[in-house]
């Protein structure tokens with residue numbers, strides 16, 4: 646059956662000759678092995694085997710309830726805060742199994758930051774939102790905090806909009822500005838990985854574009870895993886995409902290939918809007 650191509654704005658790429666050349670190129674930052682997860686009796690993740698490359702954008706797509714959010718919340722062990730959760734298997738982060746008993750969840754969450762669907766600034770000033778994490782990590786000197794706050798806000802593409810109002814309450818910002826502030830807050834603790842759970846789904850199109858541009862600029866320095874319902878967004882900004890269905894990974898590969906020449910008929914049906 647002919648694949649319905651170019652539904653999504655996939656950048657032009659040179660056709661590569663062999664499958665080997667198409668392997669994901671960057672070093673892996675996460676590797677999951679036989680990862681299974683249950684909420685009580687309900688199994689939400691089934692034998693997930695994924696290698697997530699560093700300094701690139703990995704999109705997680707799939708229909709509602711397929712386990713996307715659960716999966717990314719395993720990567721910083723946030724999911725274990727839910728009492729009924731039981732996890733089996735391994736998740737290697739830079740070579741260490743983060744599911745082993747002696748791995749510190751606190752240290753992990755410093756390295757692996759998270760941005761949520763709804764912007765969630767603290768009820769504090771713009772400055773104090775960004776300085777919050779560094780202060781918790783013991784940084785007290787105003788000059789150093791000032792530097793961190795400015796750099797984080799610049800890197801989050803929001804400095805020019807807020808530099809004159811750093812003492813104002815963050816709730817006075819627009820939704821899109823609040824989301825970029827939350828990203829700045831995440832950058833201030835110098836993570837290696839940023840997990841994003843539908844970070845633009847509550848935003849208008851202009852704010853969405855700004856956040857997408859920001860995400861793309863961040864991949865030079867950070868490894869990003871983004872859950873999105875928006876397939877155009879996955880096609881526009883990600884380097885590789887995993888398609889989840891009923892708690893399983895159906896297909897994982899380079900984004901342009903997954904969206905133009907999917908190997909599995911279920912991926913093709915999903916990206917062509919036949920279900921989900």
Ligand SMILES: Nc1ncnc2c1ncn2[C@@H]1O[C@H](COP(=O)(O)OP(=O)(O)OP(=O)(O)O)[C@@H](O)[C@H]1O
Nearest residue numbers: 684687689707708709710711712713714715716727
């Ligand atoms: N706290 C919880 N307690 C019990 N079951 C849960 C809990 N959170 C999620 N689930 C179940 O686990 C499965 C996967 O849910 P998850 O939220 O990871 O899916 P999702 O793909 O992110 O969905 P959506 O796109 O709608 O956000 C679903 O069956 C869901 O009902």
